[in-house]
Amino acid sequence: MSRGRTFRLAVAMTFAVAVPIAVLLSFQYRSLSDLEHTSLQVLETLSSQTADGLVNTFQSDFRSPRFELAEVDDDAVQRLDLAKVGAVLAGLGRAPVHVESFYVWSRVSGGPFDNRVLEFETRPSDMAADPVERFRPAGAEAETLLGLAEDMVRRRLTIGIETTTINGRPHVVVVKPRTDNMPADPGRRPNDSPIPERLLAFAGYSIDLDKLYNVYLPGAVSSVLDKANTRAIAPLVVTVLNEEGRVVYQSAQVNPGSFVDERTVRLLFFDPSALGLLRTGPWRDRGPSTWTIRTGYGNQSIASIAHASTASHRWQLGLLLVLTAAGLFLGARSLVHEVHLAEMKSNFVASISHELKTPLALIQLFAETLELGRVKTADRAREYYTIIHTEARKLAGLIDNILDLSRLESGVRPFQFEPVDIQDVVRETLRDFENQIAHSGASVTSRFHGRPLMVSADSEAVQVALRNLLSNAIKYSPQHKNVFVEVAREQSQALVRVADQGLGIPRRQRRRIFQKFYRIEGGPDQPTGTGLGLAIVDQVMRAHGGRVEVVSEPGRGSTFTLSFPMAKEQLRLHETDSRDRGRAPDAAGVA
Numbered sequence: 001m002s003r004g005r006t007f008r009l010a011v012a013m014t015f016a017v018a019v020p021i022a023v024l025l026s027f028q029y030r031s032l033s034d035l036e037h038t039s040l041q042v043l044e045t046l047s048s049q050t051a052d053g054l055v056n057t058f059q060s061d062f063r064s065p066r067f068e069l070a071e072v073d074d075d076a077v078q079r080l081d082l083a084k085v086g087a088v089l090a091g092l093g094r095a096p097v098h099v100e101s102f103y104v105w106s107r108v109s110g111g112p113f114d115n116r117v118l119e120f121e122t123r124p125s126d127m128a129a130d131p132v133e134r135f136r137p138a139g140a141e142a143e144t145l146l147g148l149a150e151d152m153v154r155r156r157l158t159i160g161i162e163t164t165t166i167n168g169r170p171h172v173v174v175v176k177p178r179t180d181n182m183p184a185d186p187g188r189r190p191n192d193s194p195i196p197e198r199l200l201a202f203a204g205y206s207i208d209l210d211k212l213y214n215v216y217l218p219g220a221v222s223s224v225l226d227k228a229n230t231r232a233i234a235p236l237v238v239t240v241l242n243e244e245g246r247v248v249y250q251s252a253q254v255n256p257g258s259f260v261d262e263r264t265v266r267l268l269f270f271d272p273s274a275l276g277l278l279r280t281g282p283w284r285d286r287g288p289s290t291w292t293i294r295t296g297y298g299n300q301s302i303a304s305i306a307h308a309s310t311a312s313h314r315w316q317l318g319l320l321l322v323l324t325a326a327g328l329f330l331g332a333r334s335l336v337h338e339v340h341l342a343e344m345k346s347n348f349v350a351s352i353s354h355e356l357k358t359p360l361a362l363i364q365l366f367a368e369t370l371e372l373g374r375v376k377t378a379d380r381a382r383e384y385y386t387i388i389h390t391e392a393r394k395l396a397g398l399i400d401n402i403l404d405l406s407r408l409e410s411g412v413r414p415f416q417f418e419p420v421d422i423q424d425v426v427r428e429t430l431r432d433f434e435n436q437i438a439h440s441g442a443s444v445t446s447r448f449h450g451r452p453l454m455v456s457a458d459s460e461a462v463q464v465a466l467r468n469l470l471s472n473a474i475k476y477s478p479q480h481k482n483v484f485v486e487v488a489r490e491q492s493q494a495l496v497r498v499a500d501q502g503l504g505i506p507r508r509q510r511r512r513i514f515q516k517f518y519r520i521e522g523g524p525d526q527p528t529g530t531g532l533g534l535a536i537v538d539q540v541m542r543a544h545g546g547r548v549e550v551v552s553e554p555g556r557g558s559t560f561t562l563s564f565p566m567a568k569e570q571l572r573l574h575e576t577d578s579r580d581r582g583r584a585p586d587a588a589g590v591a
């Protein structure tokens with residue numbers, strides 16, 4: 001298969017997988033954007049719902065004593081019917097924590113508590129106790145309450161509110177008076193009432209401001225917040241500010257200026273319709289106190305939270321994309337590699353059959369000629385024998401190569417390492433190779449290091465590697481068959497270089513030539529081969545803990561270098577020796 005077709009196949013395969021994956025990922029990305037949008041809306045809704053929920057809770061809790069008190073029968077208050085009033089007030093067991101006490105007073109009851117302000121305990125230790133037992137004479141606040149009620153009647157108002165101190169703590173007291181000339185309109189009484197009014201009785205209650213701020217407010221906020229936070233993807237933060245803009249409560253430490261929703265709630269502990277009729281207290285001039293409620297997500301904006309909520313998914317998506325791309329790349333690469341390998345194998349079969357057949361045919365031809373006695377002269381017969389011998393050696397070399405590589409790869413070939421002078425191995429190989437060199441018309445020059453270069457090596461395996469390098473150097477040098485062999489030392493390495501002035505190897509292929517079956521495609525003049533020689537050299541060098549490298553310039557030649565790690569004792573010997581002699585260790589000699 002040609003390189004172009006292999007490439008097209010890889011591209012087609014990549015597209016077949018990449019396009020559906022890309023479509024899937026784009027859907028996934030779109031759904032992430034939708035998710036972000038939905039998160040944004042959920043966050044907005046949750047914040048505004050929480051703000052509204054808080055307003056409702058506050059309003060209903062602030063009004064709760066007023067509603068309860070409305071149920072208390074005015075006549076029963078006037079008669080100081082404690083059983084009846086107590087039964088109603090006892091039903092307020094669920095009164096918010098800031099509502100401290102209820103009060104009743106009458107000057108026309110005719111009973112034992114006449115003209116005495118009675119306080120009803122809202123939270124007794126025994127809730128089941130007789131409600132009548134929960135009444136007791138009020139403390140110093142009785143004066144304030146009475147004064148408030150009297151003042152209201154004088155000013156013809158139906159509700160009174162006052163801030164005062166009870167038991168050393170700030171309170172708000174609210175009073176609902178009863179006079180002897182009650183108007184039909186519960187708001188304002190007619191100015192022209194002919195009968196002078198007289199305060200007969202009142203009912204009222206007190207709000208503990210400390211408890212309102214320190215107990216009620218945090219409790220009420222957290223009960224609303226807890227419910228909201230079970231649905232939130234980021235914790236909601238509530239900030240409450242008073243009318244001066246001072247933070248009176250915050251559910252978490254954040255900048256009070258960053259919020260999503262803002263609401264105001266009036267601290268109305270009485271009927272809103274009576275707002276204009278207030279007698280006194282801090283509300284007279286400025287209106288009722290207000291709380292500003294802010295809800296939000298701390299210092300984070302909704303958009304950033306919504307974005308962050310999908311960030312991890314986006315990362316995962318990105319990672320998936322990278323992994324898929326990497327997988328596709330590796331898949332395509334290994335496909336190209338496999339196709340290429342298959343291609344090389346088929347080339348191998350073709351060339352190996354050629355490599356086997358050619359020498360066999362020659363051997364057969366010349367052997368038959370000799371056998372039939374057709375050769376007349378002894379010289380001609382010797383020539384034929386030489387040809388038969390050479391071709392047989394070629395065949396043996398080829399078979400050796402195939403067997404060597406398969407044994408090396410499968411690890412069947414046992415290496416027998418022993419300390420050898422690498423120069424001896426090179427010398428021996430050159431000697432064995434002499435005939436072939438002469439036959440091919442090549443010349444080999446060699447240079448050796450002056451002293452022994454001991455390495456731990458399997459001499460036979462190294463010879464196989466060297467033979468391959470030498471035969472390549474001759475084979476791929478069509479014109480100048482000048483081969484140079486050098487043995488040298490470089491730091492802790494013993495180096496064997498085989499240099500030629502042949503075809504050279506293009507840069508792109510310098511790494512691949514060491515792969516099994518790899519051959520550089522050439523024209524019809526390309527020498528035959530199997531693509532196994534350099535793979536064997538590479539395997540042998542790896543087994544020796546060394547390596548093979550090539551430096552080449554196309555058209556100018558190549559230099560293959562085998563580097564062997566030198567034995568430690570050998571290195572020490574070399575160093576002592578060179579110090580003793582006081583000269584460079586390398587000495588050149590030309591063989």
Ligand code: ADP
Pocket residue numbers: 468472473476500502503504505513518519520528529530531532533534535558
């Ligand atoms: P073979 O020689 O049987 O093809 P090798 O594994 O020995 O297999 O070499 C692989 C390829 O490397 C060869 O096909 C050749 O193209 C290239 N090659 C090897 N040695 C040399 C050299 N000395 N000069 C130029 N090319 C070489």
